[in-house]
């Protein structure tokens with residue numbers, strides 16, 4: 001495309017020229033995640049035949065539910081799949097974050113679902129199909145889509161079994177996180193939003209998925225942190241029971257993943273013996289000083305040094321390539337205390353990537369979504385340049401250590417990736433991967 005006047009596309013093209021061996025699909029995907037999507041009324045009407053946003057954990061929206069005049073929250077799709085357009089995009093799946101003022105607008109054009117950026121036609125779109133298993137009901141009367149929603153174009157069953165976090169209030173909750181606030185707003189809007197999902201509901205839901213679905217390949221069990229106890233159990237024991245219950249009925253049917261706190265080694269073993277294959281002890285941010293500001297609860301109850309040590313120790317239990325801690329891409333530039341310069345932020349994050357990847361542990365990232373009800377509030381996140389440099393840095397270090405594609409994330413590579421909340425899987429060069437098994 002020649003000289004687009006739209007500022008976002010101008011920047012996309014500038015960065016695509018600066019990093020010619022990054023796929024432009026990944027750059028556009030990061031920009032959409034960074035600023036969100038708006039929807040025309042007619043595109044929302046079409047969306048009713050597709051899988052809607054199930055609000056599987058956080059809100060991941062740039063406005064509150066109550067401020068969505070077109071009620072996009074109830075009608076927007078979980079993801080979009082872009083293809084074609086002036087850049088001839090290969091298939092690119094991107095999570096939907098509602099932002100009614102975003103220049104990236106989903107609309108019907110000549111009878112087709114399309115994506116525009118300002119006035120510029122950018123791509124043809126598909127919305128995700130409603131999973132076959134959503135037709136079935138649980139005996140408790142709960143909707144299966146509430147108990148066991150699918151994301152990543154159906155690849156991943158996302159089991160947020162505890163929708164609250166015991167880190168509570170601004171002195172404990174991670175500052176980017178709206179888990180507790182999202183729970184409150186969903187309940188206020190009258191949605192069924194189960195705070196603690198029962199083992200019976202989960203096992204029944206997974207049984208129905210096993211019977212009626214062939215698309216799902218992995219499940220994630222997660223939820224808020226348990227600093228004290230829940231139902232009389234400590235966190236590792238409480239979360240371990242979910243894999244135990246699923247695996248005792250349907251052993252090996254899915255790749256089992258746990259996104260929970262970084263535990264001491266003995267407690268980590270409970271997860272492994274429960275049946276989880278992948279452990280995500282998310283460290284959120286690498287920078288030492290910013291960790292204490294961004295994650296005050298984790299800093300106070302565990303401490304940064306101990307948190308990072310536990311991640312490394314977990315490699316002895318799960319094997320390094322099965323320890324995949326997440327960080328929140330971009331939160332190290334949050335105002336008022338974060339980095340101001342993109343290159344400084346990238347240098348800090350690269351240090352953490354090198355630390356873990358040199359040990360065979362592969363951190364991955366989600367794209368920071370400054371939600372209005374999080375403590376950091378609705379602020380502009382980092383510029384696109386930050387995310388493009390992060391993708392480039394992540395891949396450079398990943399290739400330096402000759403690491404395999406992380407298991408449990410679907411297919412790697414541009415045109416293949418299903419992971420939808422950052423483009424790290426899209427930028428993996430399949431031809432450079434070591435010859436190990438991929439999942």
Ligand code: SF4
Pocket residue numbers: 164165166167172173174177178179223224225
């Ligand atoms: S540990 Fe932090 S990120 Fe996780 S749910 Fe609690 S407040 Fe949110």
